[in-house]
Amino acid sequence: AQTVTQSQPEMSVQEAETVTLSCTYDTSESNYYLFWYKQPPSRQMILVIRQEAYKQQNATENRFSVNFQKAAKSFSLKISDSQLGDTAMYFCAFMKFNGGATNKLIFGTGTLLAVQP
Amino acid sequence: DTGVSQDPRHKITKRGQNVTFRCDPISEHNRLYWYRQTLGQGPEFLTYFQNEAQLEKSRLLSDRFSAERPKGSFSTLEIQRTEQGDSAMYLCASSLVLAGVYEQYFGPGTRLTVT
Numbered sequence: 001a002q003t004v005t006q007s008q009p010e011m012s013v014q015e016a017e018t019v020t021l022s023c024t025y026d027t028s029e030s031n032y033y034l035f036w037y038k039q040p041p042s043r044q045m046i047l048v049i050r051q052e053a054y055k056q057q058n059a060t061e062n063r064f065s066v067n068f069q070k071a072a073k074s075f076s077l078k079i080s081d082s083q084l085g086d087t088a089m090y091f092c093a094f095m096k097f098n099g100g101a102t103n104k105l106i107f108g109t110g111t112l113l114a115v116q117p
Numbered sequence: 118d119t120g121v122s123q124d125p126r127h128k129i130t131k132r133g134q135n136v137t138f139r140c141d142p143i144s145e146h147n148r149l150y151w152y153r154q155t156l157g158q159g160p161e162f163l164t165y166f167q168n169e170a171q172l173e174k175s176r177l178l179s180d181r182f183s184a185e186r187p188k189g190s191f192s193t194l195e196i197q198r199t200e201q202g203d204s205a206m207y208l209c210a211s212s213l214v215l216a217g218v219y220e221q222y223f224g225p226g227t228r229l230t231v232t
Contacts, residue, residue: 033219044121045160045208045223055139081185094177095219102148102212102219107159 002094006108012111013082014116020067021077021111023092031097034068034075035105040088051075053097059100082115089113121224123209129230130199137195138227142211150155151184153177154206161212166192167214198230 003026013019025034036048051059051068058066063083069077079086092108122141137140142149147168152160163182164174168189178184181200186192196203210221210230 006159031151037223044225047220050219093159101167101214102221103151103164104165105152105160106162109157109159 002032002096003107004094004106004108006092006111008111009109010112010114012116013061013079015082015084017082018078018080019082019113021090021092022038023075023077023107023108023111025073025075025092025094027073027096031094033095033097034066035093036066036077037093037107038062038086038088039091039110040085040115045091049077050088062083073100079113084115085117087113087115121209121222122180123207123224123227125227125231126225127228129232132231133198135195135197136199136229137193138229138231139191139193140209140211140224141210143222144190145215146211146213146222146223147189148212148214148221149186150191150210150212151192151194152208152210154208154226155204162206163194196229199229201231204229204231 005024032053034051036043038048039045049061049064058103063080065078091110093105095103124139150165151163154160166186181197183192205224208226209224211220
């Protein structure tokens with residue numbers, strides 16, 4: 001069974017600063033995907049960034065980037081130039097590879113990020 | 118395309134009553150997932166459909182829970198004889214089965230409170 005662990009329940013960052021959210025996971029699968037999802041207060045969850053396990057290059061999406069360490073089973077999210085709109089709960093999630101289709105997501109417990117003005 | 122919608126957004130019910138939630142996925146999406154999120158936890162997988170076929174059910178889905186997707190479009194999740202432990206946010210997500218497509222799109226959720 002796969003597990004996802006987020007050890008930082010809450011974090012705070014000043015606007016325009018950089019923050020890193022941690023995530024570790026456990027799996028015996030060799031082919032999988034990792035995701036960071038954002039859940040703003042009272043709004044629906046949206047995908048922030050995705051990493052395929054077979055890719056060595058870390059994914060980036062504008063101000064968001066990941067540090068994927070496959071051997072260490074670590075998948076951290078770095079948010080640069082933090083903005084007030086980044087305030088949200090962030091979930092790390094694991095998905096087993098399933099051919100050409102999505103599969104169920106296994107989520108961590110989340111990190112509540114507050115961006116301070 | 119208006120995204121994934123869920124109805125109702127909030128439901129308060131008394132213990133022992135039955136409740137039903139509805140999820141309307143993005144129109145061309147053939148996979149539909151149900152998750153449950155309790156306070157302070159991440160979403161937990163309940164079940165998923167490909168078109169009208171229910172392909173997997175979590176052990177969290179006790180026999181009081183039933184989900185359907187009768188015509189491969191919208192889905193319903195029914196909870197019979199609700200218990201206080203059923204209080205949670207119920208999330209629906211949909212996705213397209215297509216090589217290289219891995220994103221699940223989430224709805225706003227239905228928050229259930231059992232009193």
